[in-house]
Every structure is written in structure tokens, then in C-alpha cells.
Amino acid sequence: MTKLRVDEDSRPLSGFGAGIASFVKQVNETQRPIVLTQHGRKVAVLIGIDEYQRMQERLELLEAIYAAEAQIKKGEGVPHAEAKAMILKRWRT
Template identity: 60%
Template sequence: MRPLKLDEDIRPLSEFRAEIASFVKQVNDTKRPLVLTQHGRGAVVVVDIAEYSAMRDRLETIDDIAASRAQLAAGEGVSHDEAKARVLGRLA
């Protein structure tokens, strides 16, 4: 995801409501998120669907890594040799 351009990518919700199509096009074209404010505070972020999907994939990978580390710390892991033997055993 590309970084925000503060002068272009932060808009009030009222402006977004009035020009939804142009803002959706901006997000799709630039691949940058659009921050919408309400009463002067950040309210929501509009993100391109492909960028959102990529973020979800990265978060799932990070969650998997964290779970793996926790399992290893709890002694639930197996050695490389054992894992290799299990895989080769299933393939045979």
C-alpha cells in the first residue's frame, strides 16, 4: 500500500458523500487509502479491494507465524529431520 498524501487522502465524510464516485476512482487509481473524518476526527478508511485483500493475506501470515512461535515455545514443534521423514512417509 502506498503512503498517504496528507493533502489529498484525508477528507471530510460530507465531501465524500457528495463525490463518492470520484473518491472511489482516486482510491482505485492511486492504490492509496482515503481517510474520512467526521467532526474533525478520523472515522473510517476506504481502501482498494486488491490492497485490502493483500493486507488480509499479510495479516494471516503474521498470525500463522505467531501461532508457530507459540507452539515452538510450548515444546510442540518437531525437528526438521522428523518433519522431513513425515512428509516423505506420506508421499511414499
């Protein structure tokens, strides 16, 4: 995702309904999210679907890493050599 430019990428929520097509066009063209504001406060973010999917994939990976770290702390991990053997066995079949 391209870095958010708050001065350029903030829009009031009151204009969202009438300007939704232009908001979506801006997100797609700039590859930057738009921050929607209400009474001067940030309330929501509009992002493109591709970026949303990338974020979901990264989140799933991070959750798997956190789960693995928790398992290791509990002593539930698999030694490297054993894990490597399991992966190679699955890969070869």
C-alpha cells in the same frame, strides 16, 4: 500499498455520500487509501479491494507465524528434519 499522503488523501465524511464515485476513482488511480474525517478526526479508511485482499493474506500469514511461535514456546514444535520429511512426503504424493 502506496504510502498515504495525509494532506492529499484525507476527505471529510460529510462529502462521502455525494462524492463516493470520485473517492473510489482516486483510490484506484493513486493506489493510496483515503482517510475519512468527521469533525476533524480520522474515523475510517477507504482502500481498494486488491489492497484489502493483500492485507488479509498478510494478516493470515502473521497469525500463523504467531501461532507457530506459541507452539514452539510450549515445546510443541516439530524438529526441522521431521518437518522437512513430512513436507517432502506430501509434495511427492
